[in-house]
Amino acid sequence: MSRFFYDWGGLNAWLFHLVNGFHSPFYDRLMVVLTNLGDHHNFVYYFVFITLLMLLDALIMKAQKEPITQIHVRSAFALLIVLAMSHILVGLVIGMLKSTVHLPRPFVVYAKMPQAMHFIGAYPAAADFNVSFPSGHAATISLLVAALWPVLPRWGRVFGVLLAVMVCWSRLAIGMHFPADVIGGALIGAGVVILVRRYVYRIMDVPYRHPRLVR
Secondary structure (H helix, E strand, O other): OHHHHHHHHHHHHHHHHHHHOOOOHHHHHHHHHHHHHOOHHHHHHHHHHHHHHHHHHHHHHHHOOOOOOHHHHHHHHHHHHHHHHHHHHHHHHHHHHHHHHOOOOHHHHOOOOHHHOOOOOOOOOHHHOOOOOOOHHHHHHHHHHHHHHHHOOHHHHHHHHHHHHHHHHHHHHOOOOOHHHHHHHHHHHHHHHHHHHHHHHHHOOOOOOOOOOOO
16 A cells, blocks of 8 residues: 555556656756755755845845844744754655665666666765665755745745646656655655744744845
8 A cells, every 4th residue: 555655556657667767968967956956965054044134135125224133133033943943854764764665766677778868967875775765865955945935935936846746847857766766755855844844933923924035
């Protein structure tokens, strides 16, 4: 039964081949760039960058003699707390599922039929061969977009969703994951943020649509 929910009656593999079947030199390089954006090792850089943007916004407000209220300060700290806590919790959930579910990556499934798929880049360590579900990259990029959602303008939200979709797409394109893996990872990343934000914002008395911290 569990295999059915993962395989979707063959649809999971079919969708994988649909995405993975197309490739060209430029497209392959683009997929590598996109997939690296979801690497959880880059989270610290994203966190620092967001913090610097907040400080820059505060300096601009001060230069323009706009009042920096307590709600501005609490909103900034609340967002950073949500990011940090969500990152830790998502890492724990992803790690636990990977170590217990033990589903093989596409290149392992098709090891005896290498012509059946297209793989881009270097193969991971052998210990990572059977940890396909869920996708950590999908979880990381979805976490970021979900956490920033309240402070993003409409165009920023559209860009964020498109970026998350493309990172998830790239995991299939390079041959590291099946569709179920990235969908599962994305739901975990966004879901954890929603839960964490609900409690953090309530405790810190921060409204959902708090002042724009990134203009």
